Amino acid sequence: MxxxxxxxxxxxxxxxxxxxxxxxxxxxxxxxxxxxxxxxxxxxxxxxxxxxxxxxxxxxSQRMDSFFTPKGSAQSEKVSLAELADIFHSVKHHISYLAQDCSLNVRKQTITDSEIVKQMTGGRTKCTAIVNQVLYPYSMELVLEDLKEVMPFFRRY
Incomplete structure (x- = not known):
């Protein structure tokens, strides 16, 4: 045996x-x-x-790994930055999350040679999370820092 x-x-x-x-x-x-x-x-x-x-x-069949970028990789960083910039642009110009998601889908269909665009996601849930957990807290930090430097309405004794 x-x-x-x-x-x-x-x-x-x-x-x-x-x-x-x-x-x-x-x-x-x-x-x-x-x-x-x-x-x-x-x-x-x-x-x-x-x-x-x-x-x-x-x-x-394709492996599931081919659909995801390894976390912490250079490609993952580029995708995250592109998503963040795209969502910031949408907020700045008062574009709805639904329109943001739609425009991303159009970009994916028209810009087929970019690996970064292919891997970007920007659905309403993700946009909301990024705005509420990244952009809003950071903008509040910036405002508070500006207020600490220039406080015309407070007198210091």
């Missing part, structure tokens, strides 16, 4: 060790397979219809 061999992971990226030492786990099929006969059991599993179909579907 054979046991799971860690070296198989070098040849088959879809295999990992299961809880029992005589079994392996297929990441593609999300199923355990017997390795009592060694590599023969792994090869038999790889040739099954279920595994081949799952492998084909995985190759054709």
């Amino acid at each position: 054979c046991h799971y061999n860690k070296d198989w992971e070098n040849k088959y990226s879809w295999i990992t060790k299961a809880n029992v030492h005589t079994r392996a786990y297929c990441k593609i099929c999300r199923n355990e397979l017997a390795v009592a006969e060694g590599l023969k059991g792994v090869n038999q599993h790889a040739s099954t219809k279920k595994h081949k179909e799952a492998e084909s579907a995985q190759a054709k």
